[in-house]
Amino acid sequence: MKHSAVRQTIIDTASDLFYNNGYNLTGINEVIKEAGIAKATLYSHFKSKDELCSAYLQHKHGTFLEAFDTYVNDVPKGKKRITAIFDFLKEFYESEGFNGCWCINTISEIPKEKIELRTEIKNQKNEFRDVLLNIIKDSLPELKPKKKKELANQIYLLYEGAVSESFLHGEVWPIDSAQSICKILLA
Amino acid sequence: MKHSAVRQTIIDTASDLFYNNGYNLTGINEVIKEAGIAKATLYSHFKSKDELCSAYLQHKHGTFLEAFDTYVNDVPKGKKRITAIFDFLKEFYESEGFNGCWCINTISEIPKEKIELRTEIKNQKNEFRDVLLNIIKDSLPELKPKKKKELANQIYLLYEGAVSESFLHGEVWPIDSAQSICKILLA
Amino acid sequence: MKHSAVRQTIIDTASDLFYNNGYNLTGINEVIKEAGIAKATLYSHFKSKDELCSAYLQHKHGTFLEAFDTYVNDVPKGKKRITAIFDFLKEFYESEGFNGCWCINTISEIPKEKIELRTEIKNQKNEFRDVLLNIIKDSLPELKPKKKKELANQIYLLYEGAVSESFLHGEVWPIDSAQSICKILLA
Amino acid sequence: MKHSAVRQTIIDTASDLFYNNGYNLTGINEVIKEAGIAKATLYSHFKSKDELCSAYLQHKHGTFLEAFDTYVNDVPKGKKRITAIFDFLKEFYESEGFNGCWCINTISEIPKEKIELRTEIKNQKNEFRDVLLNIIKDSLPELKPKKKKELANQIYLLYEGAVSESFLHGEVWPIDSAQSICKILLA
DNA sequence: AATGAATGAGCGTTCATTCAT
DNA sequence: CATGAATGAACGCTCATTCAT
Numbered sequence: 001m002k003h004s005a006v007r008q009t010i011i012d013t014a015s016d017l018f019y020n021n022g023y024n025l026t027g028i029n030e031v032i033k034e035a036g037i038a039k040a041t042l043y044s045h046f047k048s049k050d051e052l053c054s055a056y057l058q059h060k061h062g063t064f065l066e067a068f069d070t071y072v073n074d075v076p077k078g079k080k081r082i083t084a085i086f087d088f089l090k091e092f093y094e095s096e097g098f099n100g101c102w103c104i105n106t107i108s109e110i111p112k113e114k115i116e117l118r119t120e121i122k123n124q125k126n127e128f129r130d131v132l133l134n135i136i137k138d139s140l141p142e143l144k145p146k147k148k149k150e151l152a153n154q155i156y157l158l159y160e161g162a163v164s165e166s167f168l169h170g171e172v173w174p175i176d177s178a179q180s181i182c183k184i185l186l187a
Numbered sequence: 188m189k190h191s192a193v194r195q196t197i198i199d200t201a202s203d204l205f206y207n208n209g210y211n212l213t214g215i216n217e218v219i220k221e222a223g224i225a226k227a228t229l230y231s232h233f234k235s236k237d238e239l240c241s242a243y244l245q246h247k248h249g250t251f252l253e254a255f256d257t258y259v260n261d262v263p264k265g266k267k268r269i270t271a272i273f274d275f276l277k278e279f280y281e282s283e284g285f286n287g288c289w290c291i292n293t294i295s296e297i298p299k300e301k302i303e304l305r306t307e308i309k310n311q312k313n314e315f316r317d318v319l320l321n322i323i324k325d326s327l328p329e330l331k332p333k334k335k336k337e338l339a340n341q342i343y344l345l346y347e348g349a350v351s352e353s354f355l356h357g358e359v360w361p362i363d364s365a366q367s368i369c370k371i372l373l374a
Numbered sequence: 375m376k377h378s379a380v381r382q383t384i385i386d387t388a389s390d391l392f393y394n395n396g397y398n399l400t401g402i403n404e405v406i407k408e409a410g411i412a413k414a415t416l417y418s419h420f421k422s423k424d425e426l427c428s429a430y431l432q433h434k435h436g437t438f439l440e441a442f443d444t445y446v447n448d449v450p451k452g453k454k455r456i457t458a459i460f461d462f463l464k465e466f467y468e469s470e471g472f473n474g475c476w477c478i479n480t481i482s483e484i485p486k487e488k489i490e491l492r493t494e495i496k497n498q499k500n501e502f503r504d505v506l507l508n509i510i511k512d513s514l515p516e517l518k519p520k521k522k523k524e525l526a527n528q529i530y531l532l533y534e535g536a537v538s539e540s541f542l543h544g545e546v547w548p549i550d551s552a553q554s555i556c557k558i559l560l561a
Numbered sequence: 562m563k564h565s566a567v568r569q570t571i572i573d574t575a576s577d578l579f580y581n582n583g584y585n586l587t588g589i590n591e592v593i594k595e596a597g598i599a600k601a602t603l604y605s606h607f608k609s610k611d612e613l614c615s616a617y618l619q620h621k622h623g624t625f626l627e628a629f630d631t632y633v634n635d636v637p638k639g640k641k642r643i644t645a646i647f648d649f650l651k652e653f654y655e656s657e658g659f660n661g662c663w664c665i666n667t668i669s670e671i672p673k674e675k676i677e678l679r680t681e682i683k684n685q686k687n688e689f690r691d692v693l694l695n696i697i698k699d700s701l702p703e704l705k706p707k708k709k710k711e712l713a714n715q716i717y718l719l720y721e722g723a724v725s726e727s728f729l730h731g732e733v734w735p736i737d738s739a740q741s742i743c744k745i746l747l748a
Numbered sequence: 749a750a751t752g753a754a755t756g757a758g759c760g761t762t763c764a765t766t767c768a769t
Numbered sequence: 770c771a772t773g774a775a776t777g778a779a780c781g782c783t784c785a786t787t788c789a790t
Contacts, residue, residue: 006749021298021299022295022296022297022298024211024212024296025211025296025298027783027784027785028784028785028786029783029784029785037750037751038750038751038752039751039752039753039785039786039787040749040750040751040752040787040788041749041750041751043785043786043787044749044750048785048786049785049786100295103355104291104295104351104355105295106295107355108209108287108291108292108293108295108296109209109211109212109295109296110209111208111209111212112208121355122355122356125352125355125356150364150367153360153361153364154364154367154368156352157345157348157349157352157361157364157365157368158344158345158348158368160348160351160352161344161345161347161348161349161351162344162348164291164347164348164351165312165343165344165347168290168291168294168308168309168312169309169312173340174340174344177337177340177341177344178344180341181341181344181345181368181372184371184372185368185371190773190774193774193775214758214759214760215759215760215761216758216759216760224775224776225775225776225777226760226761226762226776226777226778227761227762227763227774227775227776227777228774228775228776230760230761230762231773231774231775232774234761235760235761236760236761395672395673396669396670396671396672398585398586398670399585399670399672401762401763401764402763402764402765403762403763403764411771411772412771412772412773413764413765413766413772413773413774414766414767414770414771414772415770415771415772417764417765417766418770418771422764422765423764423765474669477729478665478669478725478729479669480669481729482583482661482665482666482667482669482670483583483585483586483669483670484583484586485582485583485586486582495729496729496730499726499729499730524738524741527734527735527738528738528741528742530726531719531722531723531726531735531738531739531742532718532719532722532742534722534725534726535718535719535721535722535723535725536718536722538665538721538722538725539686539717539718539721539722542664542665542668542682542683542686543683543686547714548714548718551711551714551715551718552718554715555715555718555719555742555746558745558746559742559745564752564753567753567754588779588780588781589780589781589782590779590780590781598754598755599754599755599756600755600756600757600781600782600783601753601754601755601756601782601783601784602753602754602755604781604782604783605752605753605754606753608782609781609782610781750790751788751789751790752788752789752790753787753788753789753790754786754787754788754789755785755786755787755788756784756785756786757783757784757785758782758783758784759781759782759783759784760780760781760782760783761779761780761781761782762778762779762780762781763776763777763778763779763780764776764777764778765775765776765777766774766775766776767772767773767775767776768772768773768774768775769771769772769773769774
């Protein structure tokens with residue numbers, strides 16, 4: 001197996017385990033056993049569990065953004081596309097293995113001193129806000145720049161709240177609620 | 188020192204440590220050292236770390252609800268009181284030691300099998316929604332019952348999102364954003 | 375409750391727990407909880423768990439000897455009475471809560487240095503051998519003294535083996551086997 | 562040191578300690594200190610103390626059976642070989658570190674729920690009975706099968722009783738007594 | 749590049765016992 | 770005389786990481 005293929009196997013395996021069972025609750029031994037590799041192999045690809053955590057976050061982020069873009073861009077521009085953001089979330093919520101937001105989950109598990117991981121998480125969220133802003137720019141070009149940014153932040157806030165709360169309660173209403181608020185904001 | 192006083196010392200100490208540094212990242216040894224008690228003393232008051240976790244969650248919830256009620260009920264009834272919810276949050280955010288939501292933080296740290304803790308967390312959130320609903324009933328009696336409940340859920344969602352996001356970014360804008368949306372909903 | 379009554383309650387409770395669940399596996403807390411007394415009350419009656427262990431052994435021994443005497447002396451003198459020893463054991467084996475020999479069980483659980491407990495156990499066994507010897511003297515007066523003693527030791531050995539092995543296997547055959555050997559010895 | 566060598570070192574060390582000082586009275590810390598290994602090393606070889614206990618029992622059993630076979634098969638076939646069983650036991654009793662029967666000792670120390678260990682112990686005893694039966698088959702082929710099995714059980718019972726009692730009293734007479742009974746049975 | 753045995757530090761928990769009240 | 774809160778020491782066990790091969 002190619003070097004990079006092993007690396008990807010590790011990331012995929014770790015991602016599933018970290019996301020499903022929690023970062024601290026998943027031991028290195030579990031990862032290597034599931035990935036079918038030796039312990040030192042893991043440490044030759046990632047110099048610490050934290051570094052693997054970083055790779056996990058990036059992997060989830062990349063996969064998410066791709067799925068998100070694909071879904072949303074498939075919807076006609078305009079307000080429809082904006083509210084489709086929450087349709088996407090509903091699908092995400094209903095998909096097998098939904099476990100809330102990896103960023104929120106992970107930030108609770110790591111000590112404050114681990115600046116690099118916390119920065120990674122902030123960056124992801126900021127990038128997601130940019131993605132939302134671009135969708136707005138595309139879909140609602142008539143809005144003033146300031147208004148666009150404000151709306152992006154609002155939708156971001158609703159989205160994040162809906163992820164957390166639908167997960168916490170195990171119920172879909174927070175997503176519906178977020179979407180209904182979104183429609184009001186667009187009115 | 189009275190028995191119940193020791194118990195409260197343990198809860199206070201554990202609460203600070205769990206909330207500031209994380210539940211799993213805080214060892215029992217740290218709690219007893221900080222509380223100045225022996226390990227067996229802790230275990231005579233709480234039969235497991237999980238039980239102490241439960242006490243921690245309840246302590247935070249109780250303290251929070253009291254401060255919340257005091258603050259909000261001090262504001263004249265009506266829309267003012269509703270939007271004051273986010274003024275309270277801003278004070279909470281700016282207070283020393285703000286570390287986001289103990290529920291969201293804790294639920295990320297515990298395995299799925301720990302039903303009791305997860306139930307405790309859900310109950311707290313539902314109770315908070317009820318508190319919001321009662322404020323609405325008090326402040327906006329003219330609304331239809333269904334509308335009241337819907338509004339309570341919306342404000343709950345905004346509040347929760349604002350807590351998480353202000354903490355994650357270390358910035359106040361999510362609270363402002365939530366409040367501005369709230370005002371729109373009340374318009 | 376009278377002082378001595380409390381003491382007896384403790385001994386009875388501890389005896390049941392030590393015998394059924396093992397000496398080391400039974401904690402002081404379990405004893406006091408079951409006996410319905412305070413911890414310091416126990417320690418006012420027994421200055422250590424070892425001392426309670428001693429009382430437990432003596433209690434079992436006394437109860438046993440009484441039941442044994444009653445049973446055996448009810449059988450007509452002669453060889454019948456000797457072999458009835460194993461009928462008694464069969465009843466003991468079949469009684470609820472049979473858990474082998476408290477001496478053998480306990481001696482495995484305590485460190486070699488605890489001479490007092492080990493002596494207590496040896497004394498019990500020697501006393502039991504004397505009891506057997508007396509039964510033989512009573513039942514088979516025609517035997518020579520040396521033969522009596524030899525027979526007592528043999529029956530003792532068979533009895534002890536039968537207790538241990540019936541318990542270990544959870545089967546009655548070792549008692550039958552012991553009895554059949556006994557009959558040969560008497561022939 | 563080879564992997565399997567470390568494993569054997571652990572078993573040897575644990576066996577000495579468990580057998581001499583008792584299973585519950587011997588902590589894992591004592592085992593690793595004596596074996597000169599790290600705690601996690603022990604747990605990489607045995608996933609629990611119980612599993613180590615199982616290895617200890619098997620080790621004692623194996624060593625015992627080998628010594629037993631060697632000794633007994635060195636004696637000419639016939640009644641001599643049968644009674645030599647107790648000569649072997651006398652040597653065992655007189656050997657340094659004799660501490661009774663590991664099975665009897667261990668079964669007193671473990672809770673009833675530990676079925677696996679209790680089964681292991683029963684199996685060892687049954688295997689020993691089979692060994693005795695085979696010696697009888699070899700040595701006294703003229704006996705009827707039923708008689709052979711009966712005799713095996715009787716000798717087993719005498720042997721077990723003699724082990725326990727010689728250990729308990731610290732005296733050799735139970736072995737002599739058992740052997741004398743054995744001779745009667747063979748007469 | 750890959751292995752897996754070995755580690756030191758720490759985990760949550762339980763014990764028999766003491767002592768101020 | 771009885772209480773029960775508090776203790777220090779030890780328990781069995783798991784962790785992320787290293788290093789000789």
